[in-house]
Amino acid sequence: MSLRNFILSLFLHVFFITFLKGQDHSQAWIRINLVGYAPAGVKVAVYGTKNTSQSIQTFELVEVKTARVVLKKAAGKDFGAYGPFVHAFRLDFTQFSVPGTYYLQAGSARSPEFSIRENIYEGTADFALRYMRQQRSGYNPFLKDSCHTHDGYTVYGPMPDGTHIDVAGGWHDATDYLQYATTSANATYHLLAAYRDFPESFTDKHQANGLVGTNGRADVLDEATWGLEWLMKMHPRADWMFNQLADDRDHAGFRMPNKDTVDYGYGKGKGRPVYFITGDVQGLGKFKNRATGTASTAGKLASAFALGSQLYAALDPTLAQTLKVKSLSAFQYGQAKPGVAQTASVKAPYFYEEDNWVDDMELGAAAMYQLTNDKKYFEQGMEYSSQEPITPWMVKDTARHYQWYPFHNFGHYELALKSDKEARAKLMSYYKQGIEKIWQRGKHNAFYRGVPFIWCSNNLTTSFAIQCYLYRTLTGDQTYIQLEQACFDWLFGCNPWGTSMVYGLPAQGDTPVDPHSSFTVLHQYPLDGGLVDGPVYGKIYNSLLGLKLGSADEYARFQSDLVVYHDDYGDYSTNEPTMDGTASLIYLLAAKDTDSRRGVRGKK
Incomplete structure (x- = not known):
């Protein structure tokens, strides 16, 4: 990726996040594997809501190309509170194996689009x-x-x-x-x-x-x-x-x-x-x-x-x-x-x-x-x-x-x-x-x-x-x-944050763009493939010295006393590859x- 394209990509990411923060007032989300799923493999997403009265009974798997519901299932067990969510469900669609591009719908929540295909992890x-x-x-x-x-x-x-x-x-x-x-x-x-x-x-x-x-x-x-x-x-x-x-x-x-x-x-x-x-x-x-x-x-x-x-x-x-x-x-x-x-x-x-x-x-x-x-x-x-x-x-x-x-x-x-x-x-x-x-x-x-x-x-x-x-x-x-x-x-x-923890993988998904790295901080060089440290207990984060976020937290809605993660170069505890x-x-x-x-x- 050229430096020009990377800067444009970063600008669009920040604009998109800012737009969402200003426009998206939903209280429920569906979290998926953003890379996608293998046809024969386990396929599970998680529905989470911050609204105590917002629960679900069923979910649907929808084909993007035709807008056709290809699978409808009971949502199953309410696992209760976890992190920022007061209700959470595992949406299991393992039984479905037809290759294609889909999204999940549960109540008012809709997942990002994802693919099911045999070579999903190739490369x-x-x-x-x-x-x-x-x-x-x-x-x-x-x-x-x-x-x-x-x-x-x-x-x-x-x-x-x-x-x-x-x-x-x-x-x-x-x-x-x-x-x-x-x-x-x-x-x-x-x-x-x-x-x-x-x-x-x-x-x-x-x-x-x-x-x-x-x-x-x-x-x-x-x-x-x-x-x-x-x-x-x-x-x-x-x-x-x-x-x-x-x-x-x-x-x-x-x-x-x-x-x-x-x-x-x-x-x-x-x-x-x-x-x-x-x-x-x-x-x-x-x-x-x-x-x-x-x-x-x-x-x-x-x-x-x-x-x-x-x-x-x-x-x-x-x-x-x-x-x-x-x-x-x-x-x-x-x-x-x-x-x-x-x-x-x-x-x-x-x-x-x-x-x-x-x-x-x-x-x-x-x-x-x-x-x-x-x-x-x-x-x-x-x-x-x-x-x-x-x-x-x-x-x-x-x-x-x-x-x-x-x-x-x-x-x-x-x-x-x-x-x-x-x-x-x-x-x-x-x-x-x-x-x-x-x-x-x-x-x-x-x-x-x-x-x-x-x-x-x-x-x-x-x-x-x-x-x-x-x-x-x-x-x-x-x-x-x-x-x-x-x-x-x-x-x-x-x-809970709905983000990949690997820089640039997948290319079209929410992945880290502001890691704790000289390559990105000084020159906006991409860190393709780097796995960041990952979330830490809130009590660990709050005890660290010299830690200061460089910009507004786009995941603020999903932080909790239990665990935090920041896509911010200032957070060396969670966002350093x-x-x-x-x-x-x-x-x-x-x-x-x-x-x-x-x-x-x-x-x-």
């Missing part, structure tokens, strides 16, 4: 890859320029502090330009797994450097390789591993990465600090983390290297062998000092407070077993799995920032792929226990919302939907398919595309 995973390319450090193909090429100088390592080591590359974590081994390794794993599991969902339209062109490899593999190359720099030899590049001194306002001068502020000229993993408490200023070991990061690196080695075995045997060696040494690095390698801060007491590590070592062991077929790794993985069967946030209603990360345990699935019937049943029972916890919290509201509204709630929602998908595909159990779809639909508009969340979304979009292509049926 969406590739679309989200645009954001990953835009987040590249080193050479940035979106800007066609380089940034942060002098990174970095070491701290906490066995070498003298200030020693230069080449760690240029990788992805910026979010709007700031910090880079973390833990989020980058998790993102890399998701991209590799998406290529392995859903190759038909990806195309080859970019070169390895991210510029337009072809190189004979799917773009998702190019992006995963970009991650692998940086992770190898962060583990340059068997007894060296680094955890993060830069720290919160980077939080110095909006600026473009290729014009960044903050690296001068670290006191070493150009270049930023790269933190060696010691397994001990770290923090260069007043504030310290609570690090206890190396395994949380080392396990993630081991799994990414091992899966990368498997996928490159036929494509590039030399790289595959290098990755195999790296996976072995990374796994051993984690075994040497069990515990968590948290990130470090200087200016404020905010860091990634990861408190679990056995899930990372389980996934590392599973990937090592798949790579080597050495039974000892399977046995180690099963032992780790029993120590944390359920990802802890699933049994909580709150958590500290990235306290339990990744947000679902891929290790259970990867172990189950190469296990006997008994082990598979045990591992899938772990998934089911976690899913059931969320179901028990969510089944009483119309959105089936059981995921807590903590910071990065969209990332949790994406991961939870992936866990539901992995459980369903391995067991054939469709008990939770509506819950799974509700999480997916939430991300694309079936939520993240690299690792987007990488997880790419896996989920590819999974949904594959389901749609294969005609996987939803439970009616």
Whole structure:
């Protein structure tokens, strides 16, 4: 999209929202998945009203082209109050599967138009890859320029502090330009797994450097390789591993990465600090983390290297062998000092407070077993799995920032792929226990919302939907398919605000246009495919410092004491895109595309 067209699009969006605020006095709305629905899949919308006396008995599905009512059904159960709504209903039209363009009508409320078609999610995973390319450090193909090429100088390592080591590359974590081994390794794993599991969902339209062109490899593999190359720099030899590049001194306002001068502020000229993993408490200023070991990061690196080695075995045997060696040494690095390698801060007491590590070592062991077929790794993985069967946030209603990360345990699935019937049943029972916890919290509201509204709630929602998908595909159990779809639909508009949480997806829908990002704030560059952090509890939003909206809140009618979301660059808590969340979304979009292509049926 050209800058001129983007500005025009932004103007029309703001005009449209302003017009609605001035003209639309309705008190009822129908929330849908704005991307659309697969013919064979679950199809549910949510009707919500703020009027205590405004209820519904039936709803209709109307074909746009003919204005013909093609389905009329009872609205069913009133789920009662949720968020801004005093009444809410689930409008289930799963039984209808004829391709076409439709809208829903219930009482005075009419939904946006949407499509039902088999290829409804085609191209969406590739679309989200645009954001990953835009987040590249080193050479940035979106800007066609380089940034942060002098990174970095070491701290906490066995070498003298200030020693230069080449760690240029990788992805910026979010709007700031910090880079973390833990989020980058998790993102890399998701991209590799998406290529392995859903190759038909990806195309080859970019070169390895991210510029337009072809190189004979799917773009998702190019992006995963970009991650692998940086992770190898962060583990340059068997007894060296680094955890993060830069720290919160980077939080110095909006600026473009290729014009960044903050690296001068670290006191070493150009270049930023790269933190060696010691397994001990770290923090260069007043504030310290609570690090206890190396395994949380080392396990993630081991799994990414091992899966990368498997996928490159036929494509590039030399790289595959290098990755195999790296996976072995990374796994051993984690075994040497069990515990968590948290990130470090200087200016404020905010860091990634990861408190679990056995899930990372389980996934590392599973990937090592798949790579080597050495039974000892399977046995180690099963032992780790029993120590944390359920990802802890699933049994909580709150958590500290990235306290339990990744947000679902891929290790259970990867172990189950190469296990006997008994082990598979045990591992899938772990998934089911976690899913059931969320179901028990969510089944009483119309959105089936059981995921807590903590910071990065969209990332949790994406991961939870992936866990539901992995459980369903391995067991054939469709008990939770509506819950799974509700999480997916939430991300694309079936939520109280009626907005997609992914920039530019779908193109004609209500999506973020004013995210917390230097790219948009300074130059109105689109952040195509970026998944924003997502809604947070009202109590969290009200406690945050330095948060001020830049314009009137177009979603004011839909905010509540329970939860808030703002499409405003001033709200860094709900409207900042993240690299690792987007990488997880790419896996989920590819999974949904594959389901749609294969005609996987939803439970009616």
